[in-house]
Amino acid sequence: MPSSKSxxxxxxxxxxxxxxxxxxxxxxxxxxxxxxDVRAQHAxxxxxxxxxxPDAVVFAESVDDAVKVVxxxxxxxxxxxxxxxxxxxxxxxxxxFGGISIDMSRMNRIVAVNAADHDAVVEAGVTREQLNDHLxxxxxxFSVDPGAANATLGGMAATRASGTNTVRYGTMRDNVLSLRxxxxxxEIITTAGRARKSAAGYDLTHLLIGSEGTLGxxxxxxxxxxxxxxxxxxxxCEFPSVSAAATCAMESIQSGCCLSRIExxxxxxxRVTASAGAFPASNCGAALFVSVEGTQRAxxxxxxxxxxxxxxxxxxxxxxxxxxxxxxxxxxxxxxAFWSLRNSWPGQAYVxxxxxxxxxxxxxxxxxxxxxxxxxxLTAPVLGHVGDGNFHAIAVIDPNDSGARGRLDQFLKNLSTxxxxxxxxxxxxxxxxxxxxxxxxxxxxxxxxVMRQIKSALDPMGILNPGKIFPKDAPQDVQGAx
Amino acid sequence: MPSSKSxxxxxxxxxxxxxxxxxxxxxxxxxxxxxxDVRAQHAxxxxxxxxxxPDAVVFAESVDDAVKVVxxxxxxxxxxxxxxxxxxxxxxxxxxFGGISIDMSRMNRIVAVNAADHDAVVEAGVTREQLNDHLxxxxxxFSVDPGAANATLGGMAATRASGTNTVRYGTMRDNVLSLRxxxxxxEIITTAGRARKSAAGYDLTHLLIGSEGTLGxxxxxxxxxxxxxxxxxxxxCEFPSVSAAATCAMESIQSGCCLSRIExxxxxxxRVTASAGAFPASNCGAALFVSVEGTQRAxxxxxxxxxxxxxxxxxxxxxxxxxxxxxxxxxxxxxxAFWSLRNSWPGQAYVxxxxxxxxxxxxxxxxxxxxxxxxxxLTAPVLGHVGDGNFHAIAVIDPNDSGARGRLDQFLKNLSTxxxxxxxxxxxxxxxxxxxxxxxxxxxxxxxxVMRQIKSALDPMGILNPGKIFPKDAPQDVQGAx
Numbered sequence: 001m002p003s004s005k006s007x008x009x010x011x012x013x014x015x016x017x018x019x020x021x022x023x024x025x026x027x028x029x030x031x032x033x034x035x036x037d038v039r040a041q042h043a044x045x046x047x048x049x050x051x052x053x054p055d056a057v058v059f060a061e062s063v064d065d066a067v068k069v070v071x072x073x074x075x076x077x078x079x080x081x082x083x084x085x086x087x088x089x090x091x092x093x094x095x096x097f098g099g100i101s102i103d104m105s106r107m108n109r110i111v112a113v114n115a116a117d118h119d120a121v122v123e124a125g126v127t128r129e130q131l132n133d134h135l136x137x138x139x140x141x142f143s144v145d146p147g148a149a150n151a152t153l154g155g156m157a158a159t160r161a162s163g164t165n166t167v168r169y170g171t172m173r174d175n176v177l178s179l180r181x182x183x184x185x186x187e188i189i190t191t192a193g194r195a196r197k198s199a200a201g202y203d204l205t206h207l208l209i210g211s212e213g214t215l216g217x218x219x220x221x222x223x224x225x226x227x228x229x230x231x232x233x234x235x236x237c238e239f240p241s242v243s244a245a246a247t248c249a250m251e252s253i254q255s256g257c258c259l260s261r262i263e264x265x266x267x268x269x270x271r272v273t274a275s276a277g278a279f280p281a282s283n284c285g286a287a288l289f290v291s292v293e294g295t296q297r298a299x300x301x302x303x304x305x306x307x308x309x310x311x312x313x314x315x316x317x318x319x320x321x322x323x324x325x326x327x328x329x330x331x332x333x334x335x336x337a338f339w340s341l342r343n344s345w346p347g348q349a350y351v352x353x354x355x356x357x358x359x360x361x362x363x364x365x366x367x368x369x370x371x372x373x374x375x376x377x378l379t380a381p382v383l384g385h386v387g388d389g390n391f392h393a394i395a396v397i398d399p400n401d402s403g404a405r406g407r408l409d410q411f412l413k414n415l416s417t418x419x420x421x422x423x424x425x426x427x428x429x430x431x432x433x434x435x436x437x438x439x440x441x442x443x444x445x446x447x448x449x450v451m452r453q454i455k456s457a458l459d460p461m462g463i464l465n466p467g468k469i470f471p472k473d474a475p476q477d478v479q480g481a482x
Numbered sequence: 483m484p485s486s487k488s489x490x491x492x493x494x495x496x497x498x499x500x501x502x503x504x505x506x507x508x509x510x511x512x513x514x515x516x517x518x519d520v521r522a523q524h525a526x527x528x529x530x531x532x533x534x535x536p537d538a539v540v541f542a543e544s545v546d547d548a549v550k551v552v553x554x555x556x557x558x559x560x561x562x563x564x565x566x567x568x569x570x571x572x573x574x575x576x577x578x579f580g581g582i583s584i585d586m587s588r589m590n591r592i593v594a595v596n597a598a599d600h601d602a603v604v605e606a607g608v609t610r611e612q613l614n615d616h617l618x619x620x621x622x623x624f625s626v627d628p629g630a631a632n633a634t635l636g637g638m639a640a641t642r643a644s645g646t647n648t649v650r651y652g653t654m655r656d657n658v659l660s661l662r663x664x665x666x667x668x669e670i671i672t673t674a675g676r677a678r679k680s681a682a683g684y685d686l687t688h689l690l691i692g693s694e695g696t697l698g699x700x701x702x703x704x705x706x707x708x709x710x711x712x713x714x715x716x717x718x719c720e721f722p723s724v725s726a727a728a729t730c731a732m733e734s735i736q737s738g739c740c741l742s743r744i745e746x747x748x749x750x751x752x753r754v755t756a757s758a759g760a761f762p763a764s765n766c767g768a769a770l771f772v773s774v775e776g777t778q779r780a781x782x783x784x785x786x787x788x789x790x791x792x793x794x795x796x797x798x799x800x801x802x803x804x805x806x807x808x809x810x811x812x813x814x815x816x817x818x819a820f821w822s823l824r825n826s827w828p829g830q831a832y833v834x835x836x837x838x839x840x841x842x843x844x845x846x847x848x849x850x851x852x853x854x855x856x857x858x859x860l861t862a863p864v865l866g867h868v869g870d871g872n873f874h875a876i877a878v879i880d881p882n883d884s885g886a887r888g889r890l891d892q893f894l895k896n897l898s899t900x901x902x903x904x905x906x907x908x909x910x911x912x913x914x915x916x917x918x919x920x921x922x923x924x925x926x927x928x929x930x931x932v933m934r935q936i937k938s939a940l941d942p943m944g945i946l947n948p949g950k951i952f953p954k955d956a957p958q959d960v961q962g963a964x
Contacts, residue, residue: 117841119840173679196838196870198909202936211684295783297779356679357677358601390677428681431682451686
């Protein structure tokens with residue numbers, strides 16, 4: 001177990017931490033930074049979770065750098081927290097036991113694009129926008145699109161990220177073919193080749209995807225690419241209520257209608273999103289933003305099928321965007337929805353959460369969540385990737401309301417419990433980090449012990465991102481304690 | 483480590499094994515069988531790998547039965563080998579250290595069909611045909627279709643099986659939402675809920691998929707179902723050569739042409755398959771069997787796109803089957819190809835192997851494989867799921883040729899090495915078992931040590947299917963040795 005909590009809460013570093021930093025400085029030179037601002041930036045949680053600063057930040061520029069950091073930290077039993085671009089939402093990059101934040105953003109080479117195989121090999125610090133810019137002339141694209149445009153692919157793999165077009169193209173789980181990672185003992189492993197499928201050995205690729213830097217430091221990825229299709233439409237569809245929109249989303253999935261995206265916004269999110277000017281404001285109760293892709297004929301056909309479902313649920317197709325620029329405008333507005341909310345109501349605190357449920361339970365789960373928010377005196381507009389059964393609630397909190405935090409905690413716990421009770425999960429895409437560790441025993445029961453056994457086996461000293469995923473009252477890193 | 487090899491090679495059981503069987507007999511009554519024929523049936527490898535019989539077979543009828551068997555075996559450190567329907571090809575169900583074969587075929591209840599969520603919950607012994615028969619009136623189907631129609635879903639998950647329509651619908655990796663398993667310590671875990679995606683915790687579902695019964699005994703699965711689409715065509719397309727057919731397959735995938743199946747048969751496989759009467763025999767060099775699905779318009783459109791590619795590669799569409807019965811006839815012929823080969827050349831021995839490579843390397847890899855077979859004096863016709871870069875070679879051996887075995891070993895090793903060298907895998911769907919353990923170090927390097935660490939952590943006594951996946955010269959089960 002990493003040594004006692006929080007050198008960073010003390011006025012100075014422990015002798016041990018100072019020795020580590022000195023050793024890294026000798027090995028890595030100017031890439032080791034101990035200034036407060038850089039350390040604070042690397043523990044910026046974007047949420048209500050308090051920042052906990054690392055003792056130092058190392059900017060890795062090569063796999064060798066990463067190995068060096070892991071070996072030094074391992075020798076001294078000091079935590080290592082992998083850092084991509086710091087856009088995670090559940091305290092993933094916090095350093096509750098201090099330690100070294102290893103910033104991967106300078107490892108941003110696109111190693112290879114194998115266009116004929118529809119795959120690319122990239123270093124962990126490559127961002128999704130960087131990769132897609134690079135692919136612009138190939139007719140291919142990388143599909144996974146979380147809210148943060150500058151998210152690194154390493155971070156996205158580590159948190160099993162997804163986004164708006166997961167309903168067609170899948171999450172990181174479906175789009176990573178192989179990972180290269182530095183394990184806690186400093187060994188470099190490659191989890192698989194580039195073949196589309198394999199029946200050889202344990203699936204270490206998927207074990208590392210979503211492990212949040214607690215099992216290994218991802219340094220390189222082979223990812224799937226998809227061909228850009230001939231035609232694409234985006235449409236904004238208005239509904240009288242969230243329930244009508246959610247039910248339409250459910251039925252479109254159940255009918256096999258081939259959508260690339262289907263995003264729900266409730267009335268509040270629709271208004272603030274419209275306020276950014278991408279489309280006319282409306283007073284309807286909810287909206288679905290959808291896109292269809294395919295050959296021209298297929299896109300036409302599926303748009304027509306979907307439009308019938310919209311009408312059947314009392315909605316209307318308010319506008320169809322066929323040009324690239326119009327589509328981009330709509331999807332940018334959707335991606336920026338959270339920031340539009342913040343701009344609309346400045347001075348408030350915002351807590352974004354997410355759950356994912358079987359699609360048949362979606363409409364009911366959203367309705368119960370809204371009722372619960374009202375009961376607790378919270379404003380919590382809803383939006384999400386409803387084609388996957390995944391939705392977000394954004395709780396808006398008055399920072400001067402001293403009782404709000406308690407009510408917020410209750411709201412978040414109720415939401416996780418509700419999702420798990422109906423066969424869902426406490427998080428569809430944000431991950432566990434620190435913020436949802438409390439929900440792990442309820443969701444996994446005895447399977448959590450299996451996760452602990454794996455953690456102890458692969459990181460016996462508990463140096464990799466300690467304090468994440470596993471709830472505090474039963475620490476995962478009991479083996480190898482100092 | 484399980485105690486000394488092969489009580490089953492002795493004339494009688496060791497006292498220890500006898501005690502285990504007695505204990506199980508008291509607990510399970512008539513479901514414990516020790517007769518030779520039943521034990522031999524449970525170690526039938528279907529291949530050149532010699533059968534190694536378990537000491538007893540227990541027919542599990544409930545999760546409690548499975549727990550009981552694991553606990554008794556664990557107490558006495560006796561191996562347990564999970565058995566589905568015995569159709570694996572690499573010695574997965576052999577008992578090299580003796581022990582208990584736990585037959586899951588009686589755990590064949592379909593627990594739930596959640597039609598609205600496109601998923602089903604089934605016990606591990608449910609077969610894929612049984613599930614699809616059950617789903618007949620729902621408009622849904624379970625997609626994964628390995629050669630063995632009676633394969634159990636538990637076995638298919640344990641070996642990460644796939645089949646002809648993986649190119650569209652994915653392998654077991656993509657179609658299992660959650661697993662229930664009995665771990666080596668007798669604990670029952672459930673790896674996930676039924677949500678389509680989750681970012682919560684380590685992905686134990688995928689860790690167990692493909693683990694070949696070495697990490698846990700799968701007792702129940704939640705699997706994805708897919709809607710049957712409006713229209714489907716199947717077509718047989720003839721080409722002048724394997725190279726032309728493989729290149730056409732590559733380009734159709736690269737072009738994004740939306741096929742549900744694309745199967746290659748070389749001239750030999752085509753002739754023996756045609757001999758079963760499903761379609762007229764042809765003297766061409768190779769064929770692609772394809773299917774397209776979608777709305778009527780989409781299926782028409784993609785069949786036309788594919789037909790253009792066929793022509794561009796010197797091929798011709800020899801026949802299109804639109805009716806269900808015609809399609810079934812063609813796909814049954816494809817599924818039965820191996821048996822047609824056996825019927826055509828009776829008295830020979832057959833060794834089926836498979837590899838999977840990046841699609842851009844497919845045509846070259848097949849060509850080099852054929853050259854190697856010729857060089858080694860072997861007949862090894864080729865067929866496979868070429869849309870995934872996955873192909874099979876079936877070596878036909880004269881059992882009276884004493885040198886054939888050595889040449890066969892060389893052929894198999896060359897094929898694995900060739901596939902791995904170009905970024906592929908030594909097996910796309912058959913798994914490792916005993917037969918391909920030799921290839922694991924070459925494919926995984928240091929990652930194999932990580933697999934060993936996981937194995938040791940989750941099965942410290944090495945009771946779960948020992949002797950599989952990990953090569954013999956570095957046993958995985960060194961921890962907890964007696």
